Amino acid sequence: MSIMEPDLHKLNITDPFLGQYQRLVRDVVIPYQWEAINDRIPEADPSHAIANFRIAAGREEGDFYGMVFQDSDVAKWLEAVAWSLCQKPDPELEKTADEVIDLIAAAQCDDGYLNTYFTVKAPEARWTNLAECHELYCAGHMIEAGVAYFQGTGKRRLLEVVCKLADHIDHVFGRGENQLRGYPGHPEIELALMRLYDVTQEPRYMALAQYFIEERGRQPHFYDIEYEKRGKTSYWHNYGPAWMVKDKAYSQAHQPLSEQQTATGHAVRFVYLMTGVAHLARLSQDESKRQDCLRLWRNMAQRQLYITGGIGAQSSGEAFSSDYDLPNDTVYAESCASIGLMMFARRMLEMEADSQYADVMERALYNTVLGGMALDGKHFFYVNPLEVHPKSLPFNHIYDHVKPVRQRWFGCACCPPNIARILTSLGHYLYTVRPDTLFINLYVGNSATIPTSNGELQLRISGNYPWQEQIQIDIVSPTPVSHTLALRLPDWCGSPTVLLNGEKVSGESKRGYLYLTRRWQEGDSLTLTLPMPVRRVYGNPYVRQQAGKVAIQRGPLVYCLEEADNGAALHNLQLPAQSAFRTFEGKGLFAHKILIQTEGYQNAASSAQPQPLWQYDSAPVVRQPKTLTFIPWFCWANRGEGEMRIWVDEA
């Protein structure tokens, strides 16, 4: 049952659409973020992340500045660089990264400890506040960077640093005498240790991940114990002192995982934790943890998932709400949460050959994740609403977290570097590589060399997904390979067809994949056609915020109305049940993108003067014909501030 991770040196993304995003990350985002973490972008919030390492390394005088988890921005940047170097060597960038790694190594303490906040500001307070202070979270990101940099460049320097760090953590934490029985407030170390195990095969790392997962939520509660021990001090104050200690569900630490029934608390923490759990469940063949994953995925995906692949319905605690409570305008739907959702989905796919995980992964990728970044690669959303009315935002505090346009950089800058690392490591999500079967999860154009139990299979996927219906899969292996290809049949597609060398084939279809077994040889060609009519998606009757409304989807893309095309007061637009859609290619900003138009209605006041509210009108509003223009939601807010909405009233 061993799953192989594709080597990103041998997986070249050629996709016209996502390839451009990868180039954007390489050419714009990574250099921009380098400037940002070095505080050279005047309009952006200061970062100080690199300076913190210099100070911790003793190379500079000064004080720590930034969030307690500021180090993780550097780690995520390094990870993005590592994956980017797989796609395209860049000696200068690699040299810069090597220098950052030197700096990190210099900032590491002799015992392996590595965290600039505590090293600079409060060395005596190490490991005294796991609930609030993100030490293990930062360690996890550094471990991920170390693994990625080794995989991307073959260089072991950072891998050694993070192994030393992991060894230190393994020494400090556990159930032994003189060990701390702690675990992180913000999960991340678990998934990172599993990746480190994948690379090093060191069983202590997997055991440590298992310890952190299994210790979680036990009584007496570690967060309370450490809180007492440190004299009830608290780092975060925004919702009252020690709220993170008290609200244990926020960190999914209110009960052991095996007892949890619903996705709850901070959405990013939840998916990060579950990514590690799924990885561990598979490698340790732990059926009980597998059931935890299945159960919690089910709750999240069936009852708490937005059509955009967003999760986390509320701003308070950046958290899930409850089943079917999915407000469109006050939603949080953090970009990082959808990135974590892709990670969780990837690990579920490695455990279960079921396309539902790929369906959700695709939904998250093509909608919220792409939408988290502006088309210029320099502006980012942290929060991804499904409906925005900019005029109301400054006045009603329920919208305090919502921005109508993407921002340059954030004081809490978790999302931008996270988008960069997911887009550069996309290759990890396209396939699930089992010894006997190659699962194709996403139809992203690429050339890949994939290991199989019968030798290497070389293939090329091309097309223009998600705009065009046809996907070409060409086998280019010089020698024939007997193998099974499993093609995902997307949930959004009613009538997929597959041709093999021009002939219709019908393999076995199971849990959303079409299985084709054959001695594949050079020249074999599969043509997958996924018809992409414009679809009306009807609001789920369990979700009151979607009642009576429809959304527009084409392929995996969710569409929306924007003020720039449709004027203000989008809430007055109605989509008739029978109206036909026209698709056409956009221009300028929307070049190479498919836009949609249809004939609808606009409700308007019966008189030019607004009807005063004290006379709540008893005359029906006037309905006028109106052409509605829908754009792919991921590229909203690229034309300045304006209204936007996904769910539209049906006429």
Next chain:
Amino acid sequence: MSIMEPDLHKLNITDPFLGQYQRLVRDVVIPYQWEAINDRIPEADPSHAIANFRIAAGREEGDFYGMVFQDSDVAKWLEAVAWSLCQKPDPELEKTADEVIDLIAAAQCDDGYLNTYFTVKAPEARWTNLAECHELYCAGHMIEAGVAYFQGTGKRRLLEVVCKLADHIDHVFGRGENQLRGYPGHPEIELALMRLYDVTQEPRYMALAQYFIEERGRQPHFYDIEYEKRGKTSYWHNYGPAWMVKDKAYSQAHQPLSEQQTATGHAVRFVYLMTGVAHLARLSQDESKRQDCLRLWRNMAQRQLYITGGIGAQSSGEAFSSDYDLPNDTVYAESCASIGLMMFARRMLEMEADSQYADVMERALYNTVLGGMALDGKHFFYVNPLEVHPKSLPFNHIYDHVKPVRQRWFGCACCPPNIARILTSLGHYLYTVRPDTLFINLYVGNSATIPTSNGELQLRISGNYPWQEQIQIDIVSPTPVSHTLALRLPDWCGSPTVLLNGEKVSGESKRGYLYLTRRWQEGDSLTLTLPMPVRRVYGNPYVRQQAGKVAIQRGPLVYCLEEADNGAALHNLQLPAQSAFRTFEGKGLFAHKILIQTEGYQNAASSAQPQPLWQYDSAPVVRQPKTLTFIPWFCWANRGEGEMRIWVDEA
């Protein structure tokens, strides 16, 4: 232009509907609240309000407990008692009240200062924190109580106490040397001083009100000056230190009133302030202040008023949002704000003979104000949502302020005693008494003796408003009186008719009133018929939260759907555009109340299993016929916890 206030001894409310509320207040609410402010209700939050006075008076040892404005609960209770004694003498209750007044007098300092919080807790800190500490607010409520108790009982004791208090305040505040140039954070003293002026004709009281109003919002800002002076200490911390000092719009102190263009900040503060301003504008014949009132009323009533007569769209700051931003589920719409709205409307009616003010007053009274109290008189809403989904409330923090059922008493108990005093003083709102014209604003059954320039006019209004369409106005004066009666033609009524002694009359109709001038004599009888078909009120196209929705109104009452009658998932119910309504009298809890039924639809999932969200359904939902039952909104949540909604999707 002198307006007379009806003497409530000569205005006997006989209304079958509101009369019962008055009895409820007299028999249940006032005794219950007396127990509450004496801490004798075990299930309720402690009050300590009476104990604070005993401690301040030196009659008991102990510490102050409660809100900084706890005194006002006693004052509001006394005011309710005073008006109640006008309706029905009650020697025992009067004796209790007299004892409370003795206690209050004993708690007053020699110099006239009266406030138990500062007297007990921080005598040196008197008048050092007007922005946050409600001293002038409490003084205002005590002044109102003094005026009411004098008017209600003829007893001068409390009036003398509050005159001494007002004199002290007049001595402390003003533009003279050695005077503080302050004004309150929470307006109330202004309207109270105007009432005190009405009773005493002491011009200093009106001048002091004028000073407080005109000083407001000037630069350099008094809140900043006192904040600096007291060493930047702050009483309220919930949104960060000194947020009340910083967010000056919260208290309508960000700019002088003459510059304010919109209703903004804390809704109760706004309407309390404007009540005083309108009263002053009329008595001082100040055209500029009249324009301020007209302008700010217009903004509030035309753009920020809920169909329920609620104001204050957001919980944060219990405040207005902005034009046309009226969420139904996260709304605040505090009961006190609608009470203040009635007070503001009353003063506007005294300034302007325009029925729009009475229309809003009626909307507030019959919907939010009545809805603020349970039918048992013992449970109260502070927040009055237009839509509630109880299952979501505990999980999504945007609903933290919303309760699905009325509560016994509140730690911050402003609303319950405010409801008691408005319901007992209803007589002040029925008429505007001008020397030449008697304006009938509300069709509440009553017998009244009204002063006119030609002697006393005695009349009796009967009917069964708001349930029945016919209202009878009988003249019962023993001697004829030449006078004009002005009958309000409600905005909700399309075709009112008036018969005089059985004959159709057509007087002049102006700004919403029908003027009938005549030598009125005993036996004259007016029959006003206000047809009350069930009305569909269409959402205002400017309000996105009402788009595509309709509400049901009959007469002045707004109706709603409740889960108890219609099952759960009210968002799936639809009201067809053409469906006919049946009205019928309810039973039990709804005896003597008109309920409404109609045939509508219920949307349901196409399968019994909920469609998972990750497969956002592309099949339209199934629509089934369903009888919809609407109840008057003011009596929702009297049958336990359940869903409720006013705005319903139109099919």
